[in-house]
Amino acid sequence: MSSPNFVMEEPALLAELGKVAGxxxxxxxxxxxxLGAMLLQQGSASYLxxxxSREMVSRAxxxxxxxxxxxxxxxxxxxxxxxESVDLVVSRMALHYLEDLDAVLRSCRAALRPGGRVCFSVLHPVITSSDVQASPDQPRGSWTVDDYFVGGARERVWMGDTVTWFHRTAEQYVGALIGAGFTLTALRECEPEPGRFGGDEAELARRRRVPLFLLLSARAT
Ligand SMILES: C[S@@+](CC[C@H](N)C(=O)[O-])C[C@H]1O[C@@H](n2cnc3c(N)ncnc32)[C@H](O)[C@@H]1O
Known part of the structure; x- marks a missing residue:
C-alpha cells in the first residue's frame, strides 16, 4: 500500500512547483x-x-x-x-505545527524577492479538526470531522509521544496568506493520482473518500 503522501500530496505539489531551475x-x-535533493537535481540554484529536529537535520x-x-x-x-534573498519558499506537512502561522508567513514574505512564490501543504483542515485516534491495526475506514470552527491546539499520542498540531479552517489558511501580503494562485485538495496506485483499485477508492491534504500556492505582491 502506497503512502498517502506519494499518491496524493506529492503529485499536486510537483505540479504546483513547476520549473525550479535557477x-x-x-x-x-x-x-x-x-525534496531538496529532488529540486537540486532539477536545477535549483540553491536549497536551504x-x-x-536535530535528528532530521542530520538525516538531511x-x-x-x-x-x-x-x-x-x-x-x-x-x-x-x-x-529579498529567496525565489521560492516551500513547506511540506509542517506548518500545521505552528501556533503563530501569521508571523512565519510574514517572515517568508520579507525573505522573498518581488514576484517570488510560497507553496505549502498541510494536513487538510477536515483531518486536523478532530483528534480522534484511528486504529493503528488496520487501514482507516472512517474519519471524524468535529469542532471544525474551533481553531487551536489538538493533541494525539503517537508512538509514545504527545504530538500537538494547530487546527485552522481552510478560510483561515487563505486569510493568513493574504494578510501576510500574498496573492493566492492555487488551492488544491490533492485528489489521488490514479497512476500512482499500481492498479490497486480498492485503495484508490478508499483514498477518494476523504481529503487528507490542503496545498496552497501564492505569489508575493
Ligand atoms: C511531517 S514532517 C515533514 C518533513 C518534510 N517536509 C517532508 O515532507 O518529508 C514535519 C517536519 O517539521 C518539523 N517541524 C515541526 N515544527 C517545527 C518548527 N516549529 N520549526 C522547525 N521545524 C519544525 C519536524 O521536525 C519535521 O521534520
Missing amino acids: LHVLDLGCGDAA GIDG EETLQDARGTVALQNMEELSLPA
Whole structure:
C-alpha cells in the first residue's frame, strides 16, 4: 500500500512547483530534505532546509550531497533571512505545527524577492479538526470531522509521544496568506493520482473518500 503522501500530496505539489531551475529555494520543516535533493537535481540554484529536529537535520545533511544544498537546525518561528534573498519558499506537512502561522508567513514574505512564490501543504483542515485516534491495526475506514470552527491546539499520542498540531479552517489558511501580503494562485485538495496506485483499485477508492491534504500556492505582491 502506497503512502498517502506519494499518491496524493506529492503529485499536486510537483505540479504546483513547476520549473525550479535557477531558483533559490527555502524549505520550512525540511525533514530529511528528500525534496531538496529532488529540486537540486532539477536545477535549483540553491536549497536551504530548516528544521527544528536535530535528528532530521542530520538525516538531511546525509541526503544533501551537493554544495548548493544546506540545512540548518532552526525553528521556523526564528526564521531570519536577508530581505529579498529567496525565489521560492516551500513547506511540506509542517506548518500545521505552528501556533503563530501569521508571523512565519510574514517572515517568508520579507525573505522573498518581488514576484517570488510560497507553496505549502498541510494536513487538510477536515483531518486536523478532530483528534480522534484511528486504529493503528488496520487501514482507516472512517474519519471524524468535529469542532471544525474551533481553531487551536489538538493533541494525539503517537508512538509514545504527545504530538500537538494547530487546527485552522481552510478560510483561515487563505486569510493568513493574504494578510501576510500574498496573492493566492492555487488551492488544491490533492485528489489521488490514479497512476500512482499500481492498479490497486480498492485503495484508490478508499483514498477518494476523504481529503487528507490542503496545498496552497501564492505569489508575493
Ligand atoms: C511531517 S514532517 C515533514 C518533513 C518534510 N517536509 C517532508 O515532507 O518529508 C514535519 C517536519 O517539521 C518539523 N517541524 C515541526 N515544527 C517545527 C518548527 N516549529 N520549526 C522547525 N521545524 C519544525 C519536524 O521536525 C519535521 O521534520
